[in-house]
Structure formats: C-alpha cells, structure tokens
Amino acid sequence: MRQTVILSAFLFFSMMASAQHEKYSREFGKVTQYEMVMKEYENDPDAEAVMLYNQGEYFYAGNYENGKLYLRMKKQVKIKILKQSGVQYANFEIPIYNGDSGWETVESVEGTTYNIDQGFTQTKLETKNVFEEKVNDYMCVKKIALSDVRPGSVIELSYTIVTPYFFNMRRWYFQERIPVVLSNLRYRAIPYYEYVYILKGSNKLDIFTSDTSTGETRFRNLAYREMIYDFGMNELPAFKDEDYITSVDDYMININFQLSRVHHPHGGSREVMTTWSEMCDEFLKHDNFGKYIKNAEKQAPQIISGINLEGITDREKVELITEFVKLKYKWNGFYGKFADNELKDFLKQQSGNTGNINLLLTGLLKWAEIEVHPVILSTRGNGTISFEHPFQQFFNYVIVLAVVEDRVMLLDGTEPLLYFSVLPERCLNVGGLVVKPKSDEWITIQQRLSSHIQKHLKLNIIPETNSVQAEVMYLSMGPDAYRLRSTYLGNPDNLIRYLKDKEQINATEMKVPETGALNKPFTFLFRLENMIDNHSGKLFINPFCSLNLNKNPFRQSGRTLPVDLIYLRGEAYKSTLLIPEGYNIEYIPANQSIENDLISFSYAIVKIENQLTIDAQFNMKQFIIQPEKYEELKDDFNKMVKSFSDMIVLVKE
Numbered sequence: 001m002r003q004t005v006i007l008s009a010f011l012f013f014s015m016m017a018s019a020q021h022e023k024y025s026r027e028f029g030k031v032t033q034y035e036m037v038m039k040e041y042e043n044d045p046d047a048e049a050v051m052l053y054n055q056g057e058y059f060y061a062g063n064y065e066n067g068k069l070y071l072r073m074k075k076q077v078k079i080k081i082l083k084q085s086g087v088q089y090a091n092f093e094i095p096i097y098n099g100d101s102g103w104e105t106v107e108s109v110e111g112t113t114y115n116i117d118q119g120f121t122q123t124k125l126e127t128k129n130v131f132e133e134k135v136n137d138y139m140c141v142k143k144i145a146l147s148d149v150r151p152g153s154v155i156e157l158s159y160t161i162v163t164p165y166f167f168n169m170r171r172w173y174f175q176e177r178i179p180v181v182l183s184n185l186r187y188r189a190i191p192y193y194e195y196v197y198i199l200k201g202s203n204k205l206d207i208f209t210s211d212t213s214t215g216e217t218r219f220r221n222l223a224y225r226e227m228i229y230d231f232g233m234n235e236l237p238a239f240k241d242e243d244y245i246t247s248v249d250d251y252m253i254n255i256n257f258q259l260s261r262v263h264h265p266h267g268g269s270r271e272v273m274t275t276w277s278e279m280c281d282e283f284l285k286h287d288n289f290g291k292y293i294k295n296a297e298k299q300a301p302q303i304i305s306g307i308n309l310e311g312i313t314d315r316e317k318v319e320l321i322t323e324f325v326k327l328k329y330k331w332n333g334f335y336g337k338f339a340d341n342e343l344k345d346f347l348k349q350q351s352g353n354t355g356n357i358n359l360l361l362t363g364l365l366k367w368a369e370i371e372v373h374p375v376i377l378s379t380r381g382n383g384t385i386s387f388e389h390p391f392q393q394f395f396n397y398v399i400v401l402a403v404v405e406d407r408v409m410l411l412d413g414t415e416p417l418l419y420f421s422v423l424p425e426r427c428l429n430v431g432g433l434v435v436k437p438k439s440d441e442w443i444t445i446q447q448r449l450s451s452h453i454q455k456h457l458k459l460n461i462i463p464e465t466n467s468v469q470a471e472v473m474y475l476s477m478g479p480d481a482y483r484l485r486s487t488y489l490g491n492p493d494n495l496i497r498y499l500k501d502k503e504q505i506n507a508t509e510m511k512v513p514e515t516g517a518l519n520k521p522f523t524f525l526f527r528l529e530n531m532i533d534n535h536s537g538k539l540f541i542n543p544f545c546s547l548n549l550n551k552n553p554f555r556q557s558g559r560t561l562p563v564d565l566i567y568l569r570g571e572a573y574k575s576t577l578l579i580p581e582g583y584n585i586e587y588i589p590a591n592q593s594i595e596n597d598l599i600s601f602s603y604a605i606v607k608i609e610n611q612l613t614i615d616a617q618f619n620m621k622q623f624i625i626q627p628e629k630y631e632e633l634k635d636d637f638n639k640m641v642k643s644f645s646d647m648i649v650l651v652k653e
Contacts, residue, residue: 049086052078059188062219090149094142101164114154123148174233175253184232194261201253207232249383276440288338296363322420331414371403377432419518447567451478459577481522539650548644559630570619589646
C-alpha cells in the first residue's frame with residue numbers, strides 16, 4: 001500500500017526555514033523550498049527535468065558469514081520534474097549480473113516523491129514497484145518505478161549494488177540526458193585492489209581529491225586504511241543525442257574503472273591489466289573461447305558431414321561453410337565474445353549468442369585447413385576501445401578472420417541475408433584484436449562496400465484526372481540491399497508497408513522478379529499514382545514522384561560530434577515523361593551541380609521532341625565528417641533538397 005505523508009504548507013515551509021540559504025540540498029531525504037517551487041532550470045529553461053544531484057560511493061565491506069569481501073556501489077539521485085515529458089525519469093533500470101560466484105544483488109532501495117498540493121506530500125516507493133526481469137542466464141534488470149510523479153515533483157532514489165566481481169565496478173556517468181547540477185563519486189580504495197580509470201567526454205574533472213582515512217578498518221584478520229578519492233563535476237548541460245554517432249559512451253562525460261592488479265594480504269600480487277598478447281593467450285586457454293574452437297574443430301566431420309569440400313578452392317570452402325553456419329544455426333540476439341553455453345548444448349538447440357556461432361565457424365574453418373583466427377571487438381553501441389588499457393571488458397563481440405589467397409576476409413555467421421564476407425553494421429567500430437598466440441595485432445574494421453540506390457521512373461501524365469501514373473524500378477546495392485531483403489522476407493506486402501512508412505509512397509502491383517545472390521543488387525518493381533496540382537490549366541509535376549531526397553537529414557543548428565555515416569552512400573534517379581498532347585513546357589528546373597570534398601551532385605534535364613529525361617544523383621565522398629564541416633554538409637543537402645523540390649510546369653496550348 002502506498003504510503004503518503006501530508007503536511008500543511010505552513011509546516012512544510014517552517015521545516016524548510018533553516019535551509020533557506022540553500023538552493024539545493026545534497027542530503028538524502030531533505031528537499032529545499034527552492035527545489036519544490038522552481039518552475040524551470042535557470043541554465044536550461046527548456047529542460048524537461050533536472051538532476052539536482054547524483055551522488056555515489058564505492059567501497060568494500062566484508063561478509064562475516066562467508067569471510068568474503070564485497071564491492072558495494074551506493075547511488076543516490078534527486079531529480080526535479082519540470083514538464084510532463086520529464087516524468088519518464090522516475091523509472092529506473094539497474095542491470096545485475098550472474099557468474100561463478102552467483103548473482104549480484106541490489107539492496108537498501110529507498111525512494112520518495114515530493115509534491116506540493118493542498119499541503120506538502122511525501123509518497124514512499126511501493127514494494128510492488130520494485131521487480132526484476134530476467135534477460136538471460138547471466139543478466140537480469142532490476143526495475144524501479146516511483147509513484148505520484150508529475151510536473152513539479154521532486155523525486156529521490158537510493159540503492160546499493162553488491163557484487164563479488166571486483167572487475168565489475170560500474171561506469172559513473174557525470175552527464176545525463178537532462179542537465180545535472182552536481183555529480184559526485186567517492187571511491188574508498190583498499191590496498192588489495194588497484195584500479196585505473198578512464199575519463200571520456202572531457203579532459204578534466206571539476207573535482208578530484210585524494211586522501212587517506214584517519215581510522216583503520218578491520219575485517220577478520222585484515223587491517224587497513226582506505227584511500228579516499230573524490231571525483232566530481234558541476235552544472236553539466238544535458239547531453240543532446242545527435243544522429244549518426246557510434247555510442248553515447250564515447251561522448252557523454254563518464255568515468256570507467258578497470259581492475260589492474262590484485263595485491264594479496266600476505267604478500268605477492270597478480271596483474272589483471274597485462275598486455276594485449278597475454279590477453280590473447282588467456283582467451284585461447286578459456287573453456288568458452290579457445291577450447292570451444294578446438295572442440296568444434298574436433299567435431300567438424302560430424303557437424304558438416306553433408307558438405308562436400310572436395311575439388312573446390314579455399315574461397316569456395318569459406319563461403320560454403322559460412323553459409324552452412326548461417327542457415328543451420330540461429331543467432332539469439334545476444335552479443336558475446338565467449339560462447340554462452342557448451343558446444344554440445346548449442347549444437348542441440350541450434351541457437352546461441354555471437355560467441356557460440358562465430359567460434360563454431362572458426363573451428364569448422366580450421367578443420368577445413370583455412371588459416372583462420374577469431375577477432376574480438378567492441379560493437380558500435382558499446383563504444384570505442386582504449387588501446388592503452390588491455391582489458392577484456394572493452395570487448396563484447398567476436399568475428400572471424402580468414403586468410404584466403406593472401407587476402408584477409410572478415411566473417412560473421414549471424415546474418416543469413418548478408419553476403420558471407422560482409423559484416424553487420426554493429427561490428428563496424430574502428431578495429432578489432434586478432435586473437436592468436438603472443439599477438440598484439442589489430443585489424444581495421446570498416447565497411448568495404450558502399451550503399452547505392454537507383455530509382456527509375458516512367459511517368460504517364462493524365463491531365464483529365466490531374467494525376468500521374470508511374471512505373472518504378474527500385475534497385476539497391478550494398479547495406480541497403482540487405483535492409484530491403486530483411487524487410488521483404490518473401491512477402492511483397494512487406495515492401496509496400498516499408499515504402500509507405502519510410503517514403504510515404506502508396507505502392508501497388510509490387511513485383512520482385514528474383515531476390516538474386518546476396519552479393520547482387522536487390523530489385524523490385526511497382527506502380528504508384530499521385531495527384532498533381534492543376535492551377536488555371538497549369539500542371540505542376542514532381543518528376544520523381546517524391547521518391548527523391550525531400551528532407552535534409554542534417555537539420556541541427558550546430559554539431560559538436562563527428563557525423564558517422566558508417567559507409568559511403570549515394571542515390572541515383574532517372575525519370576522519363578511524355579508531354580501530354582495539347583500541352584507545352586512553361587518551366588523546367590535549371591541544371592545543377594555540386595562538387596567538393598564532401599559530396600558530388602548533379603541534376604540535369606534533357607528534352608528530345610515531346611519527351612523529357614531527368615537525371616539526378618548524389619554520392620558521398622566521406623563517411624565520417626568532422627564537426628567543422630557540418631555546416632557545409634548541411635548547406636549542400638539544403639541545395640539538393642531545393643533542386644529536388646523544383647517542379648516541372650506544363651501549360652495548355
């Protein structure tokens with residue numbers, strides 16, 4: 001049952017009287033008058049909410065029952081809700097993990113919603129609003145929802161994560177998607193665990209202090225003094241999501257801790273942060289990595305017994321085995337650099353994470369006598385790797401490197417609709433570490449293919465009905481072909497819905513002549529009918545029936561982050577139309593072109609007798625555009641959109 005405490009407005013403001021000099025309180029369970037009555041945040045009047053404080057304390061505490069130390073991560077947060085859209089910040093999700101030592105736990109959960117109605121109200125967090133959802137055998141999410149939250153509310157939440165896994169010290173985000181008044185993390189270090197920290201999104205902290213505790217801490221036969229570190233930042237702006245970026249973790253100000261060395265109480269120490277080559281050796285010894293590959297290689301004759309590899313080239317072997325894995329084993333949607341279950345279970349279930357699939361593929365190719373190595377990487381959403389810090393935690397994915405006829409091929413067995421040597425977009429994130437003995441070899445991972453779309457239209461103008469009928473051929477190559485194949489899945493209606501949702505096109509008579517090989521263009525045909533404007537006998541015609549670029553994807557007033565398009569891309573349009581009998585051309589758009597280091601664009605119209613042919617195309621020359629080039633990019637696209645919006649005008653004779 002929800003617990004609500006109501007005080008009179010007089011009592012509330014009396015209670016606050018001692019704190020009138022404070023705008024904001026850092027004490028959990030205490031709100032100020034200013035916090036309750038504020039209508040907007042002065043540094044960001046448009047903010048939907050503001051984080052008044054975000055306070056954390058990381059420390060170690062012993063469990064006398066089992067004699068083990070645990071890492072405890074306490075978090076306290078206070079948020080002012082300013083607009084209805086800000087109510088979403090009253091919902092929290094905390095990932096917790098499972099390993100050899102059992103599940104992490106979330107303890108000491110407390111939450112309160114403060115409001116001013118007829119009086120001052122405090123609504124305590126209800127038990128029913130705290131629950132867990134299991135993601136898989138290794139992860140679940142603790143969900144917390146505060147009640148009675150609305151514009152004007154102040155909310156507080158406090159909880160502590162308890163973990164036996166000292167490598168899993170949580171990343172601390174100073175910056176959020178709403179403004180932050182104060183963010184502070186205190187880390188109470190003990191002599192036995194040594195960490196390095198990596199700051200992202202900023203070159204420095206507003207607060208950084210270190211000091212030795214005055215008192216001694218004892219646990220069983222251990223006695224030690226804590227080293228106390230304070231990290232803090234003040235008055236941070238809201239992090240604004242920008243399109244075409246990799247991971248927000250690369251740009252949102254945060255600090256990440258990595259366990260580097262363990263010191264034993266009775267002498268000696270063990271390196272956790274070793275070298276890249278030593279890490280590779282550890283992977284190759286791991287049951288769910290190197291030993292998994294060897295097991296797959298050993299069982300390969302039974303696994304691929306139905307495939308005949310006699311008399312074919314190594315490249316054909318790689319393609320055949322990769323396609324076999326793609327078609328027989330289903331990716332379950334989970335990332336992983338390690339296999340998440342034993343090989344025998346995976347073969348039986350025929351479904352698993354990226355580790356299961358791609359480590360199996362590695363073993364099968366090894367058996368086929370292909371030079372092959374696993375490559376571990378961080379996906380685009382996981383952020384970039386710090387090459388100065390050799391930590392396993394950076395990596396969340398594994399792919400396969402095969403060397404065929406002195407050519408390097410990168411393989412992924414999770415996407416059956418991708419050509420065998422093309423990687424999914426999620427993998428295209430700077431580079432990966434090649435895992436082989438004593439190796440510190442890195443390989444650049446980029447999309448070698450460009451994306452290209454062609455749209456050919458044949459127009460039939462019908463003045464009597466003020467309409468235009470079009471026969472359209474839509475051809476796509478590269479990553480866009482994969483997207484369309486994934487949409488189609490053998491059902492033309494899927495493409496009709498795609499065109500309606502993405503391009504606002506009402507297509508009919510959809511035909512897919514043949515899906516073709518995965519390295520070939522994906523082509524389909526359809527018809528459409530559009531109404532055309534008729535003003536005083538003048539017909540206004542869009543020659544590409546709005547299938548062209550009609551909106552600038554770059555509309556921000558400025559850009560602070562690079563534009564990452566992932567790969568080069570371009571589009572080409574060709575339209576032919578017959579001038580209806582009894583009509584003449586009053587206006588046709590002028591030919592246009594743009595040529596610079598970012599983009600190539602051309603728009604041209606040719607008239608032969610009573611037929612017009614309109615050709616237009618644009619191609620990107622770079623797939624990563626730096627912020628200082630953003631305004632030029634934006635201006636180029638504005639010019640293209642303007643050209644594409646220009647109408648052909650026909651007038652009655």
